[in-house]
Amino acid sequence: MNQNDEKTCPVIANHIKVALVGQPNVGKSMLINSVSNAHLHVGNFSGVTVDKTEVLFDYKGYHFTVVDLPGTYAFTDYTIEERVTHKYLCAESYDLIINVIDSTSLEKNLQLTSELMSMSKDIVIALNMDDEAKKEGIEIDAAYMSELLGIPCVKVSAATKHGIDELIDAVVAQYEAPRQESKLIFSEAVEEEIAQIVEHLTKHKYEARNSYRHVAINLLKNNKKTYEKIHDNPIWTELQPILIEASKHIELHHDSDDIKEAFAEEYSSFNRGIVAEVLKQDVVEEKKTITEKIDSILIHPLFGIPIFLFFMWSLFQLTFKVGAIPMDYIDAFFSWFGDTIGATIANDDIRSLVVDGLIAGVGAVVLFVPNIIILFIGIALLESTGYMSRVAFLLDGFFHKFGLHGQSFIPLVTGFGCSIPAYMSARILKNDRDRLLTLFIIGFMSCGARLPVYVLFSGAFFSAEMAGNVLFAIYISGAMLGLIAAKILKLTAFKGVDEPFVMEMPKYRLPSAKLIWHTVLTKTMMYLKKAGTFIAVASMLVWFLSNYPHNAQLQTEYSAKIEKAVDEHEKITLENSLNSKLLEQSYLGSIGKFSEPLFTPLGLDWKMSVALQAGLAAKEVVVSTLGVLYSLGSDVDEQNKSLSTVISKNISFASAVAFIVVIMIYLPCLAASVVFTREAGGIKYFFYLLAFTSVVAYSLAFLAYNITNMLM
């Protein structure tokens, strides 16, 4: 029979589906990465993984599907991500659980393990961060622990890849072996009640998939599903009074009116017992750990916030200054590349499409890759060192005044990189109202795609010394506007009680260069990929719209004039005037002219308004559109081709300020809007967001334009 099975379905016979479960920030995603060479996003704070991710790989003739689940402290369904994990474990089919445990914090991690043990599933425990535990002088007797729990325990280190093979071997062995009943033991008082219920179930030969002990524990823990099942059974009438008595006894024993609290205490004392048996710590703990020493400076009541602001300021200074170094080379490369390619194309239209459309557009976006990389490195450091949670701690009091939650800081900072993961990471907020409020504010945190616009404009209007500060100011004022908007929304649309703030502060970790490299590389490649695909198409579209329809009459009229021109200077002036006239009567010109009245009060000409409208698709398109529009028709002389010079010549300072204000506030991009709609839970929220951001962007840009004009 067995052989037959293998013949008909060899794939399924060797397929093991593993659910990876553990408390937040114990290195689940990193473990998957080292097992399978996948590149899941890892960081050092709770809530990096917010949705389940599947990774497939083969090992010793077995096909593995590993499901990386969001970290959960306990099965309390406190946040959305915890609900994802709990629901998956209860409702989906999988063969085995790998419970990942942080070896340096065994007792706390076992709290979840004991809940998993009462689920009657096959479990393998991965004692992760073994290398760190060794450094701290912690020695865990894994063999003895396996025996005590009845669960194989394997020491691993996801960071050094040590013990990974042993872990998979243990998974295979556990998968092949018959299941053992878990060895979770409660206090005498609870064990007595369990025995009584088991006896009753046995007497009535109750039919259950799980063991009677398991059913009894679930009934005592008020497990809804078990209740639903047994409720329809005739034995319920007799069982009910027994259960009520039992619960009363347990609650009395624990001096609590909450059965869940009582069970948590039960688990906790079981875990304390286990830890006392298996864990030895050689070195006496220092009075202050390194983390506490660093914390005494970084979260100092007085210096904490200034230090944080200094870090952010330095990041933006670096972004501008270091980022500017390779920019000239990239710029030179693209104009050389455009000229070289252009020389090989005979057809005027095609050459213009490739050089002025494709290369100018994509080049304008690629130009900012150095800045983007620096920003991403900064964010990756913030995420992976553990500093992120400290800032959440520092800012909670301040954020709270504006109706935001300290933990809102995490999605908001992620928003500086890209709004899409930021919308996703808002799931760490428990309360729906707080989460929606945060979702609405994320857009105010300028994402990486807007950075090119800021770099371009601050470089065009300020000296290199000032530009970094201007960049920092733009970001900070965006964040400030976000806070004010949060306060307004909190007082109007999202009234309600505040969510409690209870958050783990992870240990500081020095991230490996490899980890930073992978995170930054993945994000940068995404940016480049977008430049090569979406932006390339958009640039060609913008080129087409700005070149057609052709106006032959205008062209002949001007070429006659140009021929008659007496000197070079007049010739160039005429050519430029022809180009801008041609542009004005193109499709794009018509669109721009049509919407110009709307943007005139903000001091924006039709080119800028077209760039803003194109920016609704993606913020990179703003720069590429400006690149195409200004490389086609403007008074550019040959020596000064760079876009930033063109902009400083063609756009007044006040208009530029208004332009930046709009970019800062209005809708992030098409893809982000889709994710926002999904995370907020309805299309109506998208229209709220659209209306909210448009109104705020328009009125503030109007103010900014007029105030700047008055001052100048």
Add this chain to the structure above:
Amino acid sequence: MKTLIECNKGCKVIVLKLNAPLELKQRLISFGIMKEANIEVLEHAPRKSTIEVKVGKMRIALRAEEARLIEVEDI
């Protein structure tokens, strides 16, 4: 009756009772803040709006409102 928010930096206490609503209580318990747990206060944010405590080996940030719900006693 002393609560956690009244403790100063560096003080060590034992938890007597959690007066939090059900959901929050479970959250605190899953962080190890439960009856008979030892807690050390590590740090205060400005004006005690948020505090950092140590339970076992875990460092936890709590807002003043939540710390007020945790009844404690000096060790």
